[in-house]
Amino acid sequence: MPRIFNPVDISKEEKEVRKDYFDRHTPYVICDAYAIEGEKFEVKVRLGNEYNHPDDPDHHIKYVQLWNRETFLAEAHFAPGSLGNKPEQMEVDFYIVPGPVSMNLSAMSVCTKHGLWQSESKEVTVKKR
Numbered sequence: 001m002p003r004i005f006n007p008v009d010i011s012k013e014e015k016e017v018r019k020d021y022f023d024r025h026t027p028y029v030i031c032d033a034y035a036i037e038g039e040k041f042e043v044k045v046r047l048g049n050e051y052n053h054p055d056d057p058d059h060h061i062k063y064v065q066l067w068n069r070e071t072f073l074a075e076a077h078f079a080p081g082s083l084g085n086k087p088e089q090m091e092v093d094f095y096i097v098p099g100p101v102s103m104n105l106s107a108m109s110v111c112t113k114h115g116l117w118q119s120e121s122k123e124v125t126v127k128k129r
């Protein structure tokens with residue numbers, strides 16, 4: 001079982017000292033705060049705010065998942081070299097269609113060397129058409 005890294009588990013001091021390491025592994029959920037019930041909704045997941053993650057044969061981001069609370073929604077897998085064998089910010093655009101209930105989206109990502117990383121969650125209010 002890999003250790004799961006979660007932004008809330010990391011102290012402020014540790015975050016500052018190892019800022020680049022944490023940043024390049026942390027998934028960020030980027031989307032609007034409002035969605036329309038029954039209409040396609042774009043959710044971008046990007047790894048890192050400032051720093052790039054390596055894309056080497058023995059060290060790369062293997063997959064990115066999107067969750068709505070405890071419900072798994074989607075997953076994208078990557079082979080090493082898919083980002084040109086050079087450090088880059090992994091980005092995935094997911095398209096989901098929300099039901100009537102508001103969502104709490106979060107992302108998980110796996111680095112082949114540094115384990116499983118969890119994003120902060122993002123609340124999305126679903127409105128009627």
Ligand SMILES: [Fe+2]
Nearest residue numbers: 111112113114
């Ligand atoms: Fe890594």
